[in-house]
Amino acid sequence: MTEMFEVVLIDGEIRWHAGWISEADADLLLHDGDGVPVWASRAGLEHYAQEHDFELLDDLPDEIDLDLAGWLPNGAPQPTTAEVSELWHLLIDDPVGAGLADLEDAYDDLTDDEPDWFEQHGETSRRALAAAVARLRGTLRPV
Secondary structure, three states, X not given: OEEEEEEEEEEOOEEEEEEEEEOOOOOOOOOEOOEEEEEOOHHHHHHHXXXXXXXXXXXXXXXXXXXXXXXXXXXXXXXXXXXXXXXXXXXXOOHHHHHHHHHHHHHHHHHOOOOOHHHHHHHHHHHHHHHHHHHHHXXXXXX
């Protein structure tokens, strides 16, 4: 059985179970054809995983919650570096995150816990991540 991590995109009060990543391919969302399968409930994801012989991990973390609390569209509030790093890690090698490669040095600064990272790179990174998320949302396919 392949061990899978669920990815949850949170937009205000709405939670989308936006596919999964496998332990072997931890940088990539699992694409199904041209789309990323999504579910409106955890039960839908579990049913699909069971049908396809995928095992969602019982141990934490079996869910990656990406909640930037409005930072991408509004620039505020400032998220934790951990949230931005998790989002970047998920998208940088995915086809939707192709534009992030130009900012790889900035991402390295983030993971090195640069204290003034947001002041140095926040605006540029926010635009690049917002574009990647917009492309991701364009590939989401309800199941």
